[in-house]
Amino acid sequence: MSETRTDRERCRLCGTALEESPGEPVADARADGPFCSTGCRDIAADLGVDEGGADGTVGADKTLDDERPADLERSFFRIDGMHSAQCEAYLESVAEGRDGVADAAASYVTETVRVDHDPNRIGTEALEDALSTTGYTAYRREEAAEDDDAAGDESTTRRSREMQGVRKRRSENVLEVRYIVGIVFGSFLLVPYVTTFYPMYLAAFTDYWLFEQFAQQFNSYEVSLYAPLFMGMTGAILYLTGRPLLRGAYVSLKLREPSTHLLATLTIVAAYAAGAVAFVRGGPDLYFDLTILVAAIVMGAIFYEETVKRDALNRLTDLTISQVGTARVLDADGATREVPIADVAADDRLLVRAGERIPVDGRLAEGTCTVDEAVVTGESLPVSKTDGDPVIGGSVVTDGAAIVAVDDETTSSIDRLTRTVWNLQSADHGVQRRADALAGTALPIVVAAAVIAGLAALVVDGTAVGIAAAVCLALIAASPWAFAFATPISIASSIRDALERGIVIFDESVFERLREIDIVVFDKTGTLTTGEMTVLEADAPEDLLRAAAAVERRASHPAAAAIANAFGDSADTTSDARTDGGVVDDAEDAIDGEGGAESGTVREFERHATGVEGLVDGRRLLAGHPELFRERGWELEDGLTDRIAEARDAGHLPVVVGRDGHAEGVIVVGDEPREGWAETVTALADEGVDVVVLTGDDGSAAANFRGHSGVTRVFANVPPAGKTAAIRRLRTEGHVAMVGDGTNDAPALAAADLGLSLGGGTALAADAADLAIVEDDLAAVERAFALARAARRRVVQNLGLALGYNAIVIPVALAGLLNPVVTTGALAVTGLAIAGNSLRELVGDE
Numbered sequence: 045m046s047e048t049r050t051d052r053e054r055c056r057l058c059g060t061a062l063e064e065s066p067g068e069p070v071a072d073a074r075a076d077g078p079f080c081s082t083g084c085r086d087i088a089a090d091l092g093v094d095e096g097g098a099d100g101t102v103g104a105d106k107t108l109d110d111e112r113p114a115d116l117e118r119s120f121f122r123i124d125g126m127h128s129a130q131c132e133a134y135l136e137s138v139a140e141g142r143d144g145v146a147d148a149a150a151s152y153v154t155e156t157v158r159v160d161h162d163p164n165r166i167g168t169e170a171l172e173d174a175l176s177t178t179g180y181t182a183y184r185r186e187e188a189a190e191d192d193d194a195a196g197d198e199s200t201t202r203r204s205r206e207m208q209g210v211r212k213r214r215s216e217n218v219l220e221v222r223y224i225v226g227i228v229f230g231s232f233l234l235v236p237y238v239t240t241f242y243p244m245y246l247a248a249f250t251d252y253w254l255f256e257q258f259a260q261q262f263n264s265y266e267v268s269l270y271a272p273l274f275m276g277m278t279g280a281i282l283y284l285t286g287r288p289l290l291r292g293a294y295v296s297l298k299l300r301e302p303s304t305h306l307l308a309t310l311t312i313v314a315a316y317a318a319g320a321v322a323f324v325r326g327g328p329d330l331y332f333d334l335t336i337l338v339a340a341i342v343m344g345a346i347f348y349e350e351t352v353k354r355d356a357l358n359r360l361t362d363l364t365i366s367q368v369g370t371a372r373v374l375d376a377d378g379a380t381r382e383v384p385i386a387d388v389a390a391d392d393r394l395l396v397r398a399g400e401r402i403p404v405d406g407r408l409a410e411g412t413c414t415v416d417e418a419v420v421t422g423e424s425l426p427v428s429k430t431d432g433d434p435v436i437g438g439s440v441v442t443d444g445a446a447i448v449a450v451d452d453e454t455t456s457s458i459d460r461l462t463r464t465v466w467n468l469q470s471a472d473h474g475v476q477r478r479a480d481a482l483a484g485t486a487l488p489i490v491v492a493a494a495v496i497a498g499l500a501a502l503v504v505d506g507t508a509v510g511i512a513a514a515v516c517l518a519l520i521a522a523s524p525w526a527f528a529f530a531t532p533i534s535i536a537s538s539i540r541d542a543l544e545r546g547i548v549i550f551d552e553s554v555f556e557r558l559r560e561i562d563i564v565v566f567d568k569t570g571t572l573t574t575g576e577m578t579v580l581e582a583d584a585p586e587d588l589l590r591a592a593a594a595v596e597r598r599a600s601h602p603a604a605a606a607i608a609n610a611f612g613d614s615a616d617t618t619s620d621a622r623t624d625g626g627v628v629d630d631a632e633d634a635i636d637g638e639g640g641a642e643s644g645t646v647r648e649f650e651r652h653a654t655g656v657e658g659l660v661d662g663r664r665l666l667a668g669h670p671e672l673f674r675e676r677g678w679e680l681e682d683g684l685t686d687r688i689a690e691a692r693d694a695g696h697l698p699v700v701v702g703r704d705g706h707a708e709g710v711i712v713v714g715d716e717p718r719e720g721w722a723e724t725v726t727a728l729a730d731e732g733v734d735v736v737v738l739t740g741d742d743g744s745a746a747a748n749f750r751g752h753s754g755v756t757r758v759f760a761n762v763p764p765a766g767k768t769a770a771i772r773r774l775r776t777e778g779h780v781a782m783v784g785d786g787t788n789d790a791p792a793l794a795a796a797d798l799g800l801s802l803g804g805g806t807a808l809a810a811d812a813a814d815l816a817i818v819e820d821d822l823a824a825v826e827r828a829f830a831l832a833r834a835a836r837r838r839v840v841q842n843l844g845l846a847l848g849y850n851a852i853v854i855p856v857a858l859a860g861l862l863n864p865v866v867t868t869g870a871l872a873v874t875g876l877a878i879a880g881n882s883l884r885e886l887v888g889d890e
Contacts, residue, residue: 055080057088058765083740083762084769090757091773116146117163120185121175126152127292127346130303134295135175142166142174156185179291223347226285230336233277237333237864244328245865271323271330278316278332286312286339288346289528302487308342308528310490314519315867321513331520334867341875342528349536356539356548371403372396374447388450396446404437406448412653414443414601426602428653443601444651482843486524493522520867521857526846530878534842537882538835544885547828548816555839557798557814558832562778564728564825565771565792568739568746570785571802572822573715577602577697579610580716583687584701584709591660592667592701592711598649599656603697603713607667655699667701667711680707695745717748718822727826729754736774738767738792767792783825800825842878849874 053062060080079085123135132150135157139148144165150157159171168184175182282290289312292305315334322329370382374395388394393409396402402415408429416426417439426442429435435448494515501514542549549555566572582589593612596604649658655668657676666678670688673680684700687710691698696714700707725735734756737749743760750758759770768791774780775797782789782796793799800815802822817824852870856862 053078055084055765056093057084058763058769060763060765081761081763081766083759084766087759087762087766087770087773090759091770091776093773115162116160117168119159119161119168119171121157121159121172121182122185123150123155123157123175124181125179125288126150126155127288128152128303128305130292130295130299130301130305131180133299133301134178135180137299138174138177139171142171145171157182178294179287223285223343226281226343227340229277230281230285230340233274233281233336234333237868241328241330241333242865242868245863249861271319274330274332275316275320275323278319278335281336282312282316282339285343286335289339289342302484304483304528304531307483307486307490307523308338308525310519310523311525312338314516314523318513318516318520321509321516325509325513329863331516331864331867333864334520334871337868337871338525341871342525342532345529345532345536349532349539352536352539352543356543390450392450394446394448394450396441396448398441398443398445400441402435402437402439402441402446402448404448404450406435406437406450408433408435409447409449411447412444413441413446415446416440416442416602430653443599443604483527486527490519490522490524494518517857517862521853521862522850524847524850526849526874526878527843529875530839530842530846533878533882534835534839538831538838541835541885542828542831545824545827545831546818546821547824547831548818549814554798554814555832555835557779558781558829559836560779561733561781561798561829563734563736563774563780565736565738565774565780565782565796566725567767567782567784567789567792568737568741568749569715571718571783571789572721572737572749573717574820575715575785577606577713578716579606579711580696580714581691581712582610582709584711588665588701588703588708589711591663591665591703594646594660595649595656595658595665595667598646598658599651603699604656606713607699607711663703664705665701665703666707667699670698670700673700673702673707678702678705678707684710693744693747695741695747715745718820720823722752722754724822724826725752725754728829731826731829733829734778736770738762738770740764764789764791768795771795800828838881841881845874845877845881848877 054060055062056079058080062078062080079088123131126132126135129152131152135150136148139145139157139159142161144162145159146162147160148157157175161171172182172184286309289305289309292303293309296303296306312335315331315338318329318331319335322331370384371388371392372380372382372395373388374380374393380395388404394403394406398413408431410431412428412430414426414428415435417436429446435446497514497518498511501511505511505514538555539549569575584592589611593608593610597608597612645659645661647659650656652668652672655666655672657664657666659665666673666676670680670685679702680700684707688698688700691710691712691714694714696712699711699713700709701711702708728735735754737746737755737758739746739758739760740762741760746758746760749755762770767789771780771782771792772795779797781798781800782792783800783802784790784793785802789801793801798814800817802817802820815828817828849870852873853862853867856866
């Protein structure tokens with residue numbers, strides 16, 4: 045065991061400063077210590093510690109603020125308009141090109157850019173201006189949820205508030221208005237095509253007299269009369285509707301990385317140029333309709349994708365909030381006042397009542413209370429606090445009232461976890477950069493076709509106009525623009541299908557990453573277990589159980605509530621008789637049960653740090669920790685001691701109950717395993733996935749899971765930073781998914797290749813995850829894997845259908861019969877086929 049601690053001494057696995065650890069550092073005989081917990085020690089022994097490698101500097105996470113140079117400031121920016129991996133690369137290059145910027149990392153999944161910069165050379169306002177370029181809009185992420193009514197909405201997650209802020213709404217409204225206006229004007233422009241031009245174009249394929257009449261009538265008009273009008277209106281529509289595509293193509297060319305947006309833009313621009321060439325040549329083949337239609341349906345698919353994603357984000361409003369916005373300051377005269385968290389000073393004393401969250405980290409200034417720290421530490425059992433004990437911001441006071449003396453640093457563990465999540469989220473996921481690989485393969489073929497067509501025209505025609513026409517027609521025929529339509533509509537339909545099954549997905553790469561997962565890591569508390577205390581067993585006389593329920597109803601400890609619910613009368617009025625501690629006055633607080641099982645009188649109720657005491661029908665009753673019985677001098681038989689030890693070994697909480705100086709029985713309370721957990725683990729194991737369990741509880745609490753054949757490893761007593769470090773080490777063995785529900789799981793969820801949060805979890809967990817399960821349905825985890833496999837099949841089918849356009853148009857072009865009616869017909873066939881396949885539910889594919 046380490047005897048001295050220095051400011052530089054940290055846990056060798058997770059990098060936690062040992063002075064911040066709840067206990068003494070733990071040395072390991074198999075590896076050089078120290079470690080902040082036995083959980084970190086066990087993880088290091090099993091998975092190893094990479095000195096300065098994947099885990100960072102001696103286990104510390106490289107993404108954390110304290111791992112960057114002290115002279116640099118880290119800023120986070122929310123960016124409106126990020127839609128692809130190429131947006132990431134472009135905005136990173138924009139930021140890194142500014143003087144004073146040391147590093148930048150972007151993620152289009154969270155629409156965030158993280159920038160490390162020297163504040164003396166470039167400030168956040170200058171960075172915000174620099175990143176607001178080429179159609180992107182940047183604003184500080186800390187301010188993203190502070191606009192209009194979104195800021196005060198405590199019923200939503202932070203991610204939802206950010207996405208619903210006024211700036212985001214304005215960006216989405218602009219996209220919607222552009223699309224609608226473009227479609228309206230485009231529809232008017234297409235009317236003469238359908239009624240006049242298309243019949244004329246069909247005359248090239250048939251001698252039908254009606255089409256001949258249209259052709260003769262058309263040829264009687266000068267192209268110069270109507271071509272300029274069509275050219276001008278098409279240009280305006282292209283600017284309104286297709287501008288995001290043009291921007292995507294620009295970014296692609298700037299980065300020299302082909303994308304599906306570039307392929308669609310090639311077709312749009314080539315069709316527009318072909319119309320312009322026809323105007324110059326005086327020919328009838330105006331391809332302006334193709335420009336309008338491709339821009340409309342591709343942007344329609346993108347708009348549909350954005351709408352489905354917005355619906356998915358709206359489903360997060362059912363999840364809880366862990367951050368606290370205000371604090372109740374206790375003045376010297378005993379009066380209280382509510383102030384924003386930002387106004388809390390280091391010397392303030394805060395009053396936190398039972399059921400409320402502690403706003404910031406500090407110490408209990410006086411008295412005793414019970415605190416549920418599961419949201420931060422993962423411990424399923426509440427912790428008793430006495431005068432001087434540290435309390436964690438974000439944890440919940442479950443019993444008594446807390447007077448909290450604020451630490452020098454007025455932040456909470458929730459705030460620090462949020463910052464950690466932002467660091468991890470802003471890192472490049474890497475897998476998205478392969479999304480446009482297919483476009484990179486197709487682009488050289490398209491360019492080669494255009495070059496060959498141009499050379500052929502040079503030999504046959506020899507004029508610049510003829511060469512330009514040939515190149516444009518080659519691009520129209522050869523460019524697989526439908527990839528840009530198939531991709532977003534496939535993504536949107538898969539997200540929609542997942543949403544209908546109670547699975548919220550925020551990022552299209554989730555499906556791909558699900559298929560690559562080798563290891564699934566489950567948090568225990570609230571994930572594999574219900575996260576709620578219930579009575580599992582009771583070995584005591586029935587009348588004693590009823591009396592204990594009457595007394596426990598006066599307390600607000602989760603274990604007390606479980607006992608009261610199991611053996612008491614839920615309608616008993618004693619539920620309203622909770623006190624702040626101490627002895628209840630007989631005359632004022634004696635309450636009679638009214639009927640039901642609890643037909644006794646509770647008097648002289650007293651709350652202890654580890655139990656409760658009171659008179660029930662004239663007999664003194666004590667219920668609580670075994671040590672409480674020993675302290676009070678009550679007899680505790682050896683048989684009960686053995687039963688208590690058995691309950692603890694199984695990871696449960698034993699509550700001893702007795703009367704008149706004698707312990708008479710034990711009530712076993714615990715966090716029960718979630719229904720169907722074993723089936724879910726078995727299903728994942730059958731798919732060849734390794735299952736690992738991480739928990740902040742001690743080893744006995746995880747005993748149930750060690751025995752399952754599908755669980756390969758269990759790590760207990762792991763702090764939040766240790767969970768993140770474990771994920772990083774497991775990633776050296778394969779692709780890792782993390783399933784959790786608590787705020788303490790958020791950094792690990794963000795650090796994993798894929799994060800999944802359960803619906804009963806906290807908002808920070810949902811914000812950190814890539815996938816959220818709306819209900820507390822653990823079976824949905826395996827269902828998500830099945831859905832990913834089905835989504836993969838649909839994507840492959842749609843990409844194959846996207847080539848249908850080229851399969852129709854290329855042979856016609858080679859025969860010299862290509863005209864606008866052919867391209868429009870091929871577009872209609874391809875678009876309908878892709879849309880029909882995408883809108884089909886994945887019934888039976890799972």
